[in-house]
Amino acid sequence: MRGDFALETVYDDDPVAVAVRFAEAGAKWIHVVDLDAARTGTAAHLGVIKDICASVKSRVQSGGGVRTREAAENLLTAGVSRVVIGTAAVENPEMVASLAANNPDGVAVGLDARGREVAVKGWVEGSGYDLIELAKRFSEQGVSALVVTEIQRDGTLEGPDLAQLLDVLAESEIPLIASGGVGTLGDLTALLGLESNGRRLAGAIVGRAIYEARFDVSEALNLLDKAQ
Numbered sequence: 001m002r003g004d005f006a007l008e009t010v011y012d013d014d015p016v017a018v019a020v021r022f023a024e025a026g027a028k029w030i031h032v033v034d035l036d037a038a039r040t041g042t043a044a045h046l047g048v049i050k051d052i053c054a055s056v057k058s059r060v061q062s063g064g065g066v067r068t069r070e071a072a073e074n075l076l077t078a079g080v081s082r083v084v085i086g087t088a089a090v091e092n093p094e095m096v097a098s099l100a101a102n103n104p105d106g107v108a109v110g111l112d113a114r115g116r117e118v119a120v121k122g123w124v125e126g127s128g129y130d131l132i133e134l135a136k137r138f139s140e141q142g143v144s145a146l147v148v149t150e151i152q153r154d155g156t157l158e159g160p161d162l163a164q165l166l167d168v169l170a171e172s173e174i175p176l177i178a179s180g181g182v183g184t185l186g187d188l189t190a191l192l193g194l195e196s197n198g199r200r201l202a203g204a205i206v207g208r209a210i211y212e213a214r215f216d217v218s219e220a221l222n223l224l225d226k227a228q
Contacts, residue, residue, distance in 0.1 A: 011212075015032070015045075016052050019060075022058070023055075027217050028058055030061070031207075032052060033062070033063055034046075034049070035122075037064045060081055062080045063085065063086060063110050067085075069095055069099060085110065090118060100144070107143050108144055108177070109134075109138045109143050109146055110147045111148050112149045116130050118134055135168045135171055136172065138172075144175065145176070145202060147179055148164075148176060149180045154180040157214065159184075159190070160178055160180060161181065165201070170197065176201055176202055178204045182204060182206045183208075183209050185215050188206075189223065191204050192223075
């Protein structure tokens with residue numbers, strides 16, 4: 001919760017089975033984070049991620065500790081459709097641009113913000129960089145999407161930071177995926193309503209609300225279908 005590993009909750013000890021349930025419920029994308037890698041910078045669960053990719057027809061988006069070209073390429077080889085790069089994007093943007101040039105649909109940048117400052121290395125350190133400025137920068141580097149997480153909302157079920165997401169939407173030109181804070185179907189409705197210059201969010205990442213049965217994948221997808 002809020003990026004504090006001491007406040008983690010284990011909902012299931014079989015991530016492959018969880019992914020299969022999500023896929024069977026109709027999820028087109030499944031978001032997977034290697035939390036151990038996010039802390040250490042070393043892939044800890046590549047085998048599990050490979051098993052998830054092999055077990056579902058949904059596309060898999062994965063991040064956490066992807067700080068080298070090799071780590072990103074290993075995930076893509078494992079079957080991941082899109083790799084989310086956070087710390088390395090801030091510290092080595094040239095590597096991200098090069099990866100995106102070779103994998104135009106396979107690289108997203110994760111911008112994890114505490115307020116307006118982007119955090120790095122498992123959300124432990126502040127980067128000194130402003131969220132909006134980085135969103136503008138990466139909009140021009142060929143990545144397929146931005147994944148923006150408000151750390152103070154993550155895992156809280158308190159609702160997303162709509163104002164900040166709207167600011168990013170207004171200043172970026174590539175698909176934007178919201179993460180952090182979704183606790184109800186009403187929160188998803190609010191995200192669906194965000195619009196700037198004719199652009200809307202490309203997606204939302206939901207975790208705890210589904211694990212704690214606030215709503216299920218099918219209900220979320222039905223809401224999306226009705227809105228289209």
